[in-house]
Amino acid sequence: MAEALASPTDLAPTRRAWRPLVVQVVAILAAAAALVIWLLTADLSPVERETLNARSLLQLIGQHLWLTVVGTVIVLAIAVPLGVLLTRGPMRRFAGGVLAVANFGQAAPAVGLIVLIAAAPFLPDGFWAAIIALVIYAALPVLGNTMVGIRGVDQRLVEAGRGMGMTAPAVLFRVELPLAVPVMLSGVRTALVLLVGTAALASFINGGGLGLLITTGVNLYELRVLVTGALLTALLALLIDWAGRVVEHVARPKGM
């Protein structure tokens, strides 16, 4: 029994993986601080003072986040179960078709999608119209990565599980899904970033969010309003991306 002992996992790589995350969050906070200082010291016009005060900015950020969160929850509730279903036995043959539809949803210009849904007579407008468009737009990465993640699980492990007498659902929940988590989470993170960016378009149909600053800035030719809206949207997307990476890092199954 003189097989060489496999060396226990090094801790160093884990610590190294944290470094870019720290850099990312520090950079985001620094940029946000710079924006705040710039706004506080700038000589603002009356219109700008109306829109660029702390209370209304926080309200817009809140609306923006709410659009993102609701959109994400609905995307997860639809795309994850659908992705799982499309990897199960007989349902597998529909996978191609569903992916094509999801691809179409993402390929369609988001702005067109949003306006189209708001204009359709039988669909709601405002907040819920924006949500429908966001969900169509962001479903693909979650759906696709759920399927890819589950398909990527070594089939021999599935067979080992079944061979031990695990039921099909037990194999799904205890083997396939846990092993697919890293790939699925990266799809969720992509969807989140897409949602934050696209939610800026909700203001076109009266859905609120940071897009309001951008449209106001464009319409009234208020450059500072426009820049603030664009920067805040970008920083929010980066922050959400950072949060997603942290979750991915923490939720990665041990031993992988």
Add this chain to the structure above:
Amino acid sequence: MSDTATARSEGDERTITGKAIRLEGVTKRYPGQQRPAVDGVTLEIPAGQVVMLVGPSGCGKTTTLKMINRLIEPTEGRIVLGEEDVTDIDGDDLRRRIGYVIQAGGLFPHMTVAQNIAIVPKMLGWDDARVKERTTELLDLVSLDPDTYRDRYPKELSGGQQQRVGVARALAADPPVLLMDEPFGAVDPITRQRLQDELIRIQHELRKTIVIVTHDFDEAVKLGDWIVVFREGAHIAQYDTPERILAEPADEFVESFIGSGAGLKQLGLQRVRDVDLAEAVTARPGDSAADALARAEAAGHGHVVVVDERDRPLSWPSRRALQRMTSIPEAADPKTPVVGSGATLNDALDEMLVSSAGAALVTGHRGAFVGVITVEVVMAAISAVRAAASDAMAGAPVGTNASDPAARGSDG
């Protein structure tokens, strides 16, 4: 031959914990394929024996194996485990009662060694204390130190260690039957030989019914009490003991499958435990070297075997080496030739040739030292095997295909 025949079955004094398996006219047809993948196999697998399924790739041996635990559902035929017809019972229930080992162990990478082993016991509703106790017992059984390995993840183990854990996991709920699908196909030759020896030792202790699929005929000869040679469609070309298949292949197909050197392969039939071992003077680390030397001289032995607290051999210093020591060293000498008592004489000879010692230390239960095997003993045993050829086939299990076309009915 009666000598070696009785020697091989001497382990029967231990209780057989395995159950017999009977396949009755089992057929597997896949839609869209004209010829069945498995064609009406009737096969008796005796309780407590190791049966090897061999044959060229695509011959249906793996399909046959997977129909025993109904991972693949047979199209026709009955499967009987012990006295119970299990053809129609719940498949998951059935599989919880049958150990299953695949290539490279098939361990779940996101679970620790202990969690992997605990899967079936947990499904059977064992309480935590019992599961923990069983895990420790099993890791001990497969020669992995429980405290070191319990909480490791599979990627922290070598291939051979993963395979050991795979075997421990399959044995977790003490199933009467163990199915193994090319279990040692993914490891290097040296590790494979160790794992094979280990399996032989474990089987010697447990006496399960074990069915192993392999494409390696030498492995079949080494591990099997019986060998089934399949040709395409899982048609049984020969079902016999390794001795008989080597001595009297049923037809040209079997002969070509055995390959060249059938005579030499017979040397792989006899195990170290079947021959007389020489005794040795043992000492423990820290003992006085002079004292050990005196004992070796008194016994007329040239070497002293140093064993650890669990009697596992560490090193094998000569008398000359002892003269230069004051106390027995603690260090293990990796060059010490060691074979398990389940190893074949072929392996033992290999080990001796590699170490150029002309002898090897034999270990038995849990790696404890039991004696010394010498080149002379091996040579004597080899002559005996060669002299005896084939005999005694009483009580051979049945293995046929329904070859009469009329009996197959729906096949046309």
